Structures are given as structure tokens and as C-alpha cells.
Amino acid sequence: METSDFNLRDYSVYFVDMDGVIVRSDHPIKGASESIEKLRGLGDVYVLSNNSTRSRESFAERLHGAGVDLPPEYIINSSFIASKYIVEKHGAVGVYPVGEEGLSEELMIAGNEVLEANRADVVVAGMDRGISYDKLAGALEALNSGARFYATNTDKTFPTPEGEKPGAGATVGAIEGMGFPPEKVTGKPSSIAAEIAMEVAGVTEPSDCLVIGDRLETDILMAERAGMNSVLALSGVDNSYPEGSETEAVKPTLTVHSLAELVLG
Helix, strand or coil: CCHHHCCHHHCCEEEECCECCCEECCEECCCHHHHHHHHHCCCEEEEEECCCCCCHHHHHHHHHHCCCCCCHHHEEEHHHHHHHHHHHHHCCCEEEEECCHHHHHHHHHCCCEECCHHHCCEEEECCCCCCCHHHHHHHHHHHHCCCEEEECCCCCEEEECCEEEECHHHHHHHHHCCCCCCCEECCCCCHHHHHHHHHHHCCCCHHHEEEEECCHHHHHHHHHHHCCEEEEECCCCCCCHHHHHHHCCCCCCEEECCHHHHHCC
């Protein structure tokens, strides 16, 4: 589909990825803040991110620094999704997180208790730039004692201004390498992420939603599975899509160079 044939007004809810679409690390992508503001004039804008390293409150502060003012309740990140799913599925439980501070914060906000490995009912893994042998040993102890294992996401990499860095997939893969694959991956591209996002947004029809992201295997695949239209922004990870598009199994509704190209023209 050509950009000229695409009408943003066909949607009432916009699920926009953060890293690679709005920011790259803490550096705003050109035109992103103005684009978000214009989108908010058309409908409800939610940041839907697989980044589990911060709480929604912390992400709101980060976005404010990039010129985007969204309240925490308009941020749906993978630590929130995992925390909400666990409580809906099992009630409040004892958890052993293998991740960063934001994951622990959202788990506790949802009502769970962060415990030592030998007391945990659930192990939850996300991106962890401080992963250590001791953390993995704790996860193994909990899992060997019968704890369930959930992953916030399995993104292989994470975009930064210096290039791609290891993502949550590195953490999850280390635990899976010990013989414990995750029972569920709750973030994108899972149906769990799509369902919780729609629940938070108060929308029931997938056709009312537009997903805007930079990854075929997460953003665009989730949209396709959920029956939502999608836009691939080439400002992040999948920045060479047009050259390989004929062989891709997952195809966005529209491809643009950036959020600004989509919204501002």
C-alpha cells in the first residue's frame, strides 16, 4: 500500500512501539514527538513496548525527556503485561525476577511479592544488562523446586545509537539452556500482549487498532495474528525491509522510513 492511500483516521487506537520508533536509547528520533502529539489529536495513543527494564512511571519520565508527554497509564510495556498476566492467571504469587528494576517494580505493583529463589512460585525473565551467574543459579534453584517460568519477551537484540545490543532473548536463552523453556512468552508477538493492550485501551475490535513498530517478528507479527493493520518504521531494527520484502512471510500493511513520514508527511 502507498502512503497516499493510507488513512490514519480509519483507526481510533494507535499502539506505537518505543525503542526504534520514538527513541533510540534516550535519544529522540527526529519528528517522533510531533508525530505522537498529532496522533493524539486523532485517537488514543498507547506506547506498546517489549522493553521490560523500567516501570511504566519510569518510561513516562523517559518519554518526557524525549519530548513526549504520555501518562503512565498510556504505557503498556512487557513488564506490565507479564505482571498483569501472572496475577490474572494465578493470583498474587511469590516471584523471582531475572531482569532489571522495572520488572521487579511492575511485578510488585500488580500485587506479587519478590522473593528469594527458594521461596518463589514463578520465575520471570526479561532484558537484564546486569545478568550474572548468581542470578541464573537462583533461577535454576527455583525452577528445580517447581516454579513456573514466564518470559516478558524473547527479542534477540535491542537498538541503541551504538548499534544493536543483546535483548531479553539473551536472558531467556540462558535459562532455556539450563533445560527450562518458558511456559509462556507474554510480550509481543503473543496474543497475550494484544489482548491486554486492547483491554487497557478499552477497545474490542482489532480493526480499530493500528500497530506501529520497527520489528517484523514482534510488532508486525503480533498485529497480523490479532487482525490489526500495521506500519513498519525503518528507523529501528528492520531497516532494510524493502530489499528483502519478497521473501518475508510477515508483511506490514505499510512501510515508512519513520513515524514522522507516516504522520507528518
